[in-house]
Amino acid sequence: MSTPPYEAAAWVKDCVVEVHQGAGTGSGLTWGFDVVVTNAHVARAGKVAVRLPDGQVREAWVRFADRERDIAVLDVPRLGLPAVMRRDPAELRPGEVLFAIGHPLGVRHAMSSGILHAVGPLPDGYPVPAPLRRLAWVQADLRLAPGNSGGPIADAEGRVVGVSTMIAGGLALAVPITAVEALVRARAA
């Protein structure tokens, strides 16, 4: 399979929404029927506003938020958007091209690109608190900024491998999409 880069980015862009709660703005990605995934630090609880790629704004509710893994799942009635394609980040090789789409510093649907740095926990001695360091991360050599939080990081084919969550020593850290799948499954059961 080979996809021109703009096409891969366009597919993913159609699955990226803006999430507003209080004064903050983050990003979110479509997960399934009327469901959006974002960071728990973007949507804490209760009611949130979701702005779709076509500009429509929908009321949404936090179905659940996992503070430890920093993932929130939103119910968005009449979302009407396709879910993102997903790929297990365990299949990624360091050096593979990745891109992030989100709303860094309020710039809508901005893309930044780079490569996979590593997958897994951060090395001992990395400047990050130990509990966060020991979690599994998709670590990417690409630039994120506030507003990217909750948005997707995707591979060259537009398949989402992680949820942009934090920056450590300049490195982009994303929650592996498989960890999100596990959370959603556990909460559904």
Added chain:
Amino acid sequence: MPATLSTFSDQLADAVERGARSVVSVHARPRLPSTGVHWRDGVVVTTEATVRRDDNITVTLPDGRRIPAQLKGRDPGTDLAVLSIPTSQLPAATLGDPAALRPGHLVLALGRTGDSGPRAAFGAVSATGGKWRSWKGGEIDLWIQSDLTIYPGLGGGPLVSPDAAILGINSGGLSRPLATTIPVSTVERVVTQLLTKGYVARGWLGAAMQPVRFSDQHGGLVILSVEPDGPAALAGLMVGDVITSLDGHAVEHPDQVLELLGGDVVGRTLKVEVVRGGKQVGADLLIGERPRRAR
């Protein structure tokens, strides 16, 4: 088949995989390990600043084995340190030619921290240039600056071309805000010296000097102090002498003297011309070896 983003992505991942076969993790400081390159069989190169102890150094190989390594020498001037490990443990680095790099060329930085897989960063060459001297006095054959992020633990790792050739060693310490690469030829020269001597010998005059101008627009270097029994003192040079040439080269700036003392000059006798009391005086100067400071 047209080149697509996916094929490009695969090529980069292949370059990381191949380049990383000679990339090891070096445990020579508390907490975060640094990266090293298996440069020749049994010889690992890393950055000097990341080797914080002389003993109890270990190296993690790409297959996850952790083996002891011996420090063979360090050169703070070029920020390089050389370790030895048992031979035939892993392939030696495939070296490329960094002199062919131009601004805009795509490059990778590789690292290994502990027993996990390789770590990679990607960017472009920002600037290239000729020979330069680091702020610690080391002579580096080429200026290679890139926009790569040298993440924690990546220092001492290689700069790698998209076809997996190793072009040099990345240093975070030579030019703090920028990724600077010590090119292959400089690494080769320093490795050879460190393996034979344990350090890089630099020429020494034993005199402090500063530039002065004569009225006719020519200038020289006025001697401000002379180390007792140092090479300058033994050649009969005195405070107030103005050095105008060394080894036949006119000198008007201390950098020009450092340049002449940079190569394989220790133990050679050079002609020095000085102006003393308005008269030109010549002397033979036996170049000494710069005393090494305790770390």
